[in-house]
Amino acid sequence: MFESLKNDYQVCDEIGRGRFGAVFRCTSTASGHSFACKSIDKRHLSDPVDRQCLDREPKILHLLAGHPNILRLQAVFDDPNFLHIVTDLCDSDDLYARLTAARSFSEPAAFALFQPLISALAHCHRVGVAHRDIKPDNILFDSAGKLKLADFGSAEWFFCAGERRPMRGIVGTPYYVAPEVLAGRDYSEKVDVWSAGVILYILLAGVPPFYGETPVETFEAVMRGNLRFPTKIFRSVSPEAKDLLRKMICKDVSRRLSAEQVLRHPWMINGGETGSTADLT
Known part of the structure; x- marks a missing residue:
């Protein structure tokens, strides 16, 4: 072998x-x-x-x-x-294991995990690659604790030979997949932004935004895309963080932020610290 x-x-x-x-x-x-x-x-x-x-x-x-x-x-x-x-060898717990152990994170702690993920995604998108299976299991950590985005087995080129091309095919994982993928339509690299937004939601809330008892029910919840912030869970989450989540987990792809725009969002600029007076428009 x-x-x-x-x-x-x-x-x-x-x-x-x-x-x-x-x-x-x-x-x-x-x-x-x-x-x-x-x-x-x-x-x-x-x-x-x-x-x-x-x-x-x-x-x-x-x-x-x-x-x-x-x-x-x-x-x-x-x-x-x-x-x-x-x-590279990543022999520390992956993000799924860390989420299971911690349940949820403070905003600065969530930012520390989320910022390198978005930085990696923005780099992928700059060179014309969409990952298409962003989930905690594919977010690893090396022995020094540095985050590493892994498993590009479902990745695809969306920009090739100087031309943008739509992607097709149902790939991804139930809780994290974007609705346009499930709808069977052509889609763009912004499917990764949706998935990353779901991960940020879980980091802050300890639960996914869309779920069901079966994969089919979960897919149906994703397709509805009814994003909510239950008061009991989100009472201490800042308006800036919720604004970013709304703009990432957005069914209207034309209004959904790009990875580069996520990096420039006030919550990101302020390192996940609350109380920012930055413009959220």
Whole structure:
């Protein structure tokens, strides 16, 4: 299984599983440093769409190289049966685990987690890449505690050869997916902004804005898009934070903020501190 990379890396224990394969801890034979290796058995991929995603992920990671909050590609080993993608090792709890443990966060603490995520998304969008599966499970942390956006298996180019092109296809995860994706319409990179907005809502409230007893009920709640701020939960949340949430979790895509606009919102500029007198229009 690991013949193609055994000269450069020693593969150790399995540390996770993704949609296309398993993730292992590995050690560089040259430096002794530890990394993560996602290994996919290509013989099990009969769907042409899955094969396209598999081929696309390392190319996208290479394109996104250099941003401190995006998982860094170290090496790719491709043979007839397996694809091995070696990246940064993130062996701390992911954001899902942190949310489960803490339930909710103060606004400054939420900002500290949210700002690097939006910075990473803005970088993706600048180079024409939409992630399309923003969720806490795909937000990792390295041993130094630095946030790393990961798992670009569903990512897509929306700007190619100098032209913007719409994206299609239902991808994403029930609580976080944007309504235009579920509607089967063409959509833009702003689907990532919706998903990031849902994550910010959960950081501040401890619960998702849209949910149901089943995935179908959750999808129906997302499609309705009736964003609420229950008084009991949001009593101590600032107007600035709620204003940002309204402008990210907005069904009207033309009014939904871009990732760059999110970075310039008063709540972001003030570091999640309350009591700002900045203009919210």
